[in-house]
Amino acid sequence: MKNLKQLELLEDVLENSSIILPITINGKRRSEIEVAKDTSKNEIIALAKEATSKWLEEKSIIKEIYVPNKLVNLVVK
Numbered sequence: 001m002k003n004l005k006q007l008e009l010l011e012d013v014l015e016n017s018s019i020i021l022p023i024t025i026n027g028k029r030r031s032e033i034e035v036a037k038d039t040s041k042n043e044i045i046a047l048a049k050e051a052t053s054k055w056l057e058e059k060s061i062i063k064e065i066y067v068p069n070k071l072v073n074l075v076v077k
Contacts, residue, residue, distance in 0.1 A: 024072070
């Protein structure tokens with residue numbers, strides 16, 4: 001009975017926890033961000049741009065790819 005309650009608490013924590021998303025630029029991993037699971041795509045893209053700003057200097061973003069709960073990829077030229 002005690003283990004069942006602990007398991008239920010653990011499931012609640014896992015469902016409401018944050019995730020770490022790797023950020024890649026042109027397919028190369030440059031950084032990562034930690035966000036809540038329910039964070040919107042626009043917020044995640046903005047955080048990704050902020051976290052990788054030194055690699056984005058003097059470059060233009062061609063495409064923003066967000067795979068929910070997996071990764072963010074910015075294609076630049």
